[in-house]
Amino acid sequence: MAKRIDVADLDIYYGSFKAVENVTLAVEPRSVTAFIGPSGCGKSSVLRTLNRLHEVIPGAYITGKVLLDGEDIYSADVDPVNVRRTIGMVFQRPNPFPTMTIRENVTAGLTLDGARRSKAELEQVVEKSLRGANLWDEVKDRLDRPGAGLSGGQQQRLCIARAIAVEPQVLLMDEPCSALDPISTLAIEDLIEQLKLNFTIVIVTHNMQQAARVSETTAFFNLPAIGQPGRLVEIAPTEQIFSNPGEQATEDYISGRFG
Amino acid sequence: MATVGSGEFERSTSLLQDALAGRRLPRWGVGAVGLTSLLAAYLLNVLTVVDGVAGTFLVAVLLFVIGQTGWSFTVEGRRHAVDRLATTTVYAAFLIAVTPLVAVLGTVLVKGFPVFSAQFFTTSMRNVSPRSEGGGLYHALIGTLEQVGLAALIGVPIGVLAAVYLVEYAPEAKSRRLSSAISFFVDVMTGVPSVVIGLFIYTAFILTLGLPRSGFAASLALAILMLPVIVRSTEEMLRLVPRDLRESSLALGIPRWKTILKVVLPTALGGIITGAMLSIARVAGETAPLLLTTFLSQSINSNPFKGPQAALPTFIWDQFTSGTDASRARAWGGALTLIVLIMILYAGAKVIARLTGAKKS
Secondary structure, three states: OOOOEEEEEEEEEEOOEEEEEEEEEEEOOOOEEEEEOOOOOOHHHHHHHOOOOHHHOOOEEEEEEEEEOOEEOOOOOOOHHHHHHHEEEEOOOOOOOOOOEHHHHHHHHHHOOOOOOOHHHHHHHHHHHHHHOOOHHHHOOOOOOEHHHOOHHHHHHHHHHHHHHOOOOEEEEEOOOOOOOHHHHHHHHHHHHHHOOOOEEEEEOOOHHHHHHHOOEEEEEEOOOOOOOEEEEEEEEHHHHHHOOOOHHHHHHHOOOOO | OOOOOHHHHHHHHHHHHHHHHOOOOOOOHHHHHHHHHHHHHHHHHHOOOOOOHHHHHHHHHHHHHHHHHHHHHHHOOHHHHHHHHHHHHHHHHHHHHHHHHHHHHHHHHHHHHHHOOHHHHHOOOOOOOOOOOOOOOHHHHHHHHHHHHHHHHHHHHHHHHHHHHHHHHHHHOOOOHHHHHHHHHHHHHHHOOHHHHHHHHHHHHHHHOOOOOOHHHHHHHHHHHHHHHHHHHHHHHHHHOOHHHHHHHHHOOOOHHHHHHHHHHHHHHHHHHHHHHHHHHHHHOOOHHHHHHOOOOOOOOOOOOOOOOOOHHHHHHHHHHHOOHHHHHHHHHHHHHHHHHHHHHHHHHHHHHHHHOOOOO
């Protein structure tokens, strides 16, 4: 149940400001693709175009194509709600819904999409998703407590459980560990290792060791100069990016010479 | 080191302590200055230099400020003197702010409570002359509950929905005209006197449409008065909901309207309810629009859509202007009832907000 993503000639705009230009890349199914690059280079923007979340910002739009298993998710007859149901997302800061319990947080995507499901079915989803997010053992006795009462790392895993509960094909992660301590980060990285067996994962990270640890493919984005749109410098197997990058800018960035 | 004498060592620590601690006023200093100022002011009163309780008290406060700041300045230095002056000012400002509040509550309680009786809450003023004791405000109580309830039923949904439009939908609209028009009129409406709103309903509803005076006409006026408060407070609360929360709901494939209904509004619910309650409390005490739209009534009319209906503010006004001891006592009783009613509504709303709002661990 994992799908591939092909991006072709993608330009991203915020109103009249062109934030990213000319991105073409492919994301393989059942693999982890990491987006790295300095702040403001547009990697998060590219990530957000993959599930049409970019367009919820007033004035934002794109040109170019994003194909999910060959189907253009930006064609006129595609419902963005269905796209987002197929391509889930985890955010930088853990953000469980504050009015909901742990259980309700996990099932939010299912109970709020309109379809009716039996209680037993939802129970199964809760356990399966929390187990999938390596959180079940820690919270199984307090499913009816508020999700906001967990620790930061647990909250982030709760958000991952919430995202995988709707069984998406692709999971986008926007710096999922940047607000977490090293131990919680390790937990999430282990989780990504398991999740890639079933999902296509795209992760944005500022942590190059993390990119090297978890991803098969790495895409390096850069900003040629202030005020200019960000660009995709190169995308290649992670090993190659970190050992023998094709571009000087990539080598400068990963070796810490700038950024 | 062995060569350093223990006496020398002690001296250096005590010097250090002096440098850190500095010279302070004694603990009893503030109390002493306060007592002295009070005594001095009382003395001036006896010597007929100052007159009246308020004047004497004011002189005492002035003496206290001058005395404490001066003493502190000579003993403790400039920084501590300024600190004490600022502290006194803050406490004084707090007392000045709280005094009228406590005084109003106290007066209403003392004057209003004696008329409270079972009869007061179960009978109307029908066939009770202003001079005679007895009578009650049952008619006014149902009037207020119905009018304010109807006003809330009309005003709260419209206000909340307008705020939802302003926060959730307006930013991406092609033209900003509608949202800036709403914002502008909400601001203007905040400043429109309630009597003008009453006149508007009187002209539009009663004169132009030819409908009779009724509690419903009053609730329309009250609803208009509530709107700006509800729109503004709801708007503020919705803006406080993090963008992340909306996006992660959308990212789960939850449709926009359901995201707003099930994630955004519940997160902001506590603040929205507080804002709605404040607006209800504000309009529950309005008198002018009621006089223009439903006028007075001495008898029980539980149908807000037909005929004049009494209400607590108009009851208070009517009883007070009747000018007899008995009617004035009833006016105070009405005032106390109104305050208690608002307090009950407010406490109830807080409980609801706590039960339904953001869950704390």
